[in-house]
Amino acid sequence: MKLLLVGMNHRSAPVEMRERFAIDDPAPALEKLVAGDEIEEAVLISTCNRVEIVVQTPNVEAARHRLVRFFGTEWPAGPQGSGGSEWATRTHGAAIEDHLYVYRDAEAIAHVFRVASAIDSMVVGEPQILGQVKDAYRHAVDAGSCGPILSRLFQRAFATAKRVRSETRIGHGAVSMARIGVDLVAQVFEDLGSKKALLVGAGEMVEAALAALQGNGLGHATIANRSLERARDLAERFGVTAFGLDALPRLLAEADVVLTSVAVAEPILGVELAREVLARRRGRPVVVIDLGVPRNVAPEVGEIDNVYLYDVDDLQGIASQNAEERQREVARAGRIVSAECQRFEGWLGALEALPTIRDLSARAEALRRAEFERSVARLDLDEEQRAGLETMTRSLVSKLLHHPLTRLRKESDRAEGLALRGAARVLFGLDEPEAGADSEALDDPADDT
Amino acid sequence: MTEFHQAAAAVYLASGIAALLGIVLPSERIARASLYGLVVGAVLQGIAFATLHRAAAPPALTDWVSVGALVAWMAVVVMVFFAWRMRLTTLAAVVGFVAFLFVFASLLKDPSTSVAVAGEAGAWPHAHVLLASAGISLLGVAGLAGIFYLIEHRRLKSKRALKRRVPGPSLEALDRVGVASLAAGFPLLTLGLATGMMWQRSENGVLFAGGPHEVWTLVAWLFYAGVVFVRFRGQQGARQGAATAVAGFVFLTFAVVGVGVLR
Numbered sequence: 030m031k032l033l034l035v036g037m038n039h040r041s042a043p044v045e046m047r048e049r050f051a052i053d054d055p056a057p058a059l060e061k062l063v064a065g066d067e068i069e070e071a072v073l074i075s076t077c078n079r080v081e082i083v084v085q086t087p088n089v090e091a092a093r094h095r096l097v098r099f100f101g102t103e104w105p106a107g108p109q110g111s112g113g114s115e116w117a118t119r120t121h122g123a124a125i126e127d128h129l130y131v132y133r134d135a136e137a138i139a140h141v142f143r144v145a146s147a148i149d150s151m152v153v154g155e156p157q158i159l160g161q162v163k164d165a166y167r168h169a170v171d172a173g174s175c176g177p178i179l180s181r182l183f184q185r186a187f188a189t190a191k192r193v194r195s196e197t198r199i200g201h202g203a204v205s206m207a208r209i210g211v212d213l214v215a216q217v218f219e220d221l222g223s224k225k226a227l228l229v230g231a232g233e234m235v236e237a238a239l240a241a242l243q244g245n246g247l248g249h250a251t252i253a254n255r256s257l258e259r260a261r262d263l264a265e266r267f268g269v270t271a272f273g274l275d276a277l278p279r280l281l282a283e284a285d286v287v288l289t290s291v292a293v294a295e296p297i298l299g300v301e302l303a304r305e306v307l308a309r310r311r312g313r314p315v316v317v318i319d320l321g322v323p324r325n326v327a328p329e330v331g332e333i334d335n336v337y338l339y340d341v342d343d344l345q346g347i348a349s350q351n352a353e354e355r356q357r358e359v360a361r362a363g364r365i366v367s368a369e370c371q372r373f374e375g376w377l378g379a380l381e382a383l384p385t386i387r388d389l390s391a392r393a394e395a396l397r398r399a400e401f402e403r404s405v406a407r408l409d410l411d412e413e414q415r416a417g418l419e420t421m422t423r424s425l426v427s428k429l430l431h432h433p434l435t436r437l438r439k440e441s442d443r444a445e446g447l448a449l450r451g452a453a454r455v456l457f458g459l460d461e462p463e464a465g466a467d468s469e470a471l472d473d474p475a476d477d478t
Numbered sequence: 479m480t481e482f483h484q485a486a487a488a489v490y491l492a493s494g495i496a497a498l499l500g501i502v503l504p505s506e507r508i509a510r511a512s513l514y515g516l517v518v519g520a521v522l523q524g525i526a527f528a529t530l531h532r533a534a535a536p537p538a539l540t541d542w543v544s545v546g547a548l549v550a551w552m553a554v555v556v557m558v559f560f561a562w563r564m565r566l567t568t569l570a571a572v573v574g575f576v577a578f579l580f581v582f583a584s585l586l587k588d589p590s591t592s593v594a595v596a597g598e599a600g601a602w603p604h605a606h607v608l609l610a611s612a613g614i615s616l617l618g619v620a621g622l623a624g625i626f627y628l629i630e631h632r633r634l635k636s637k638r639a640l641k642r643r644v645p646g647p648s649l650e651a652l653d654r655v656g657v658a659s660l661a662a663g664f665p666l667l668t669l670g671l672a673t674g675m676m677w678q679r680s681e682n683g684v685l686f687a688g689g690p691h692e693v694w695t696l697v698a699w700l701f702y703a704g705v706v707f708v709r710f711r712g713q714q715g716a717r718q719g720a721a722t723a724v725a726g727f728v729f730l731t732f733a734v735v736g737v738g739v740l741r
Contacts, residue, residue, distance in 0.1 A: 216630070217634065335715050
């Protein structure tokens, strides 16, 4: 039993290629993959940054060919159309295979653990990936393509991700502008539920910030934008109210959090307006986050008492610092992943030793029983003597096999394990027909007399 | 009694250290454990007080070290109340250490140096010490919240707060603590002053003898009256409110303790 992972991610393939492999319902693909002989179990991970298929196979090379062929010609068409070799060669001048990576056994295990732990993510430590991997696993279980090996692999991956998150600071410190803005607001306000936010602009930054603020329980939000229509579109999606920029002075007085991101030549919030607004707020603090370039808020506004002003450089500096800190944690996370990989490989190795252990025990028991029956037939034994003979033969077999079986179990996850298993199968004739073994090779020499 | 005080001091110290560890590591669990520690410490000290005042010969109430331990105990109770609801581990750490120092100091004190309270004063000394101590402890918490508010304000203004790995208490939480402590502490201080005057009358026949302690305490009370008036009429911003809470407590400490020491 072997593990194989074939896939592409943000480092190996451009976004226009990855999006062609985006898949909403992986069930048909998984069913198709496990229908053949090459693959016994399969899980498909599909996120915006990666498409990977992890399989358990009896034949790695056959499975690799199957998966590459699957990526190249059999991938189900998504909303962006199908991927495929022809499209890839036409668009990128390279075959799909050139954008795929292949990991086998230990490498595949480590990769799955690293993906689940967000070490391999574009934004290291991002929290969404674990949920996406869990979804992929659930889909595979529902599709019936996930057996005991991959189940165990993914359960261990989830446990590893949990360890990484709790034992390192890989997920600490926000790295997105929106998240940093929310953290900043939380340093001023204890409870966002009773607070009002004013978002000036209707672009991506404002959208991301609004989503982050609402995700943290923001009570009330208002959007102000030059184009009222765009503001209304955004407001409708988030269930908030929209205004034109002319309502700004009134809205500013009510807002505890002001976030601006509009393209303007002159600041939309100057010192005079800010002083006038604050007078109406009776000294209640206000957080102003200016994400506009050129700046939307005059820098002098930050000098006013009870105003906490931050611009895009302030936030960018923190984002870089936090990203660096997360990168530093990658080494610690890597050590946890390595330890967990070893544990999993140990389990997998033990699983591989099981057939040999089972066959050896069965062969020994068959021999014991045959010899016991032959002896009982020849000797005139009462019940007590018969029980004693049975106990003695069992004990003898058990003692003889104790050391070999222990070694087979113990070495199962090491290189010697494979050699030992092979030796055991040859020495004890485990792959030979059972019939001749007990009567010919092990005949009692005393029978000759 | 002493055993309970000793145990309370040890638990307060442990709570203060745990709160600091919770901030430095950072660990939410350890920070939360420090709060439980403060609860245990407060219960132990409460038992110690109860045992002390049920004794055949209770110690004098007017002793500064004992009053300090009482004020610290009340501050711990108030702090636990606030910290249970808001992110105030740093404040809890400081209160834990302060409580430890006061309880430890009361353990070192020689009981024979206590000043006895005259019998004819009745219940007034008890009422005065309890009410004034409660007022002082609440205004102390307001002052402490004010100090933290000013520190956090400076950090946020200078943008240093952004670089910090562990977020401190929010300005809003500190302001709420300051406002609530002021709202409860000022009436208690007022009652403490009133019962102090009644104690004075029962001993000397006059409500106001004009001693330095009485005069300065009255000035401190007038200062706080002004602070309360301005704050609750919405004429003062949160930062200014924090600054006056700090100034008020410094003045009150001087009026209650400093004047006596200088004399």
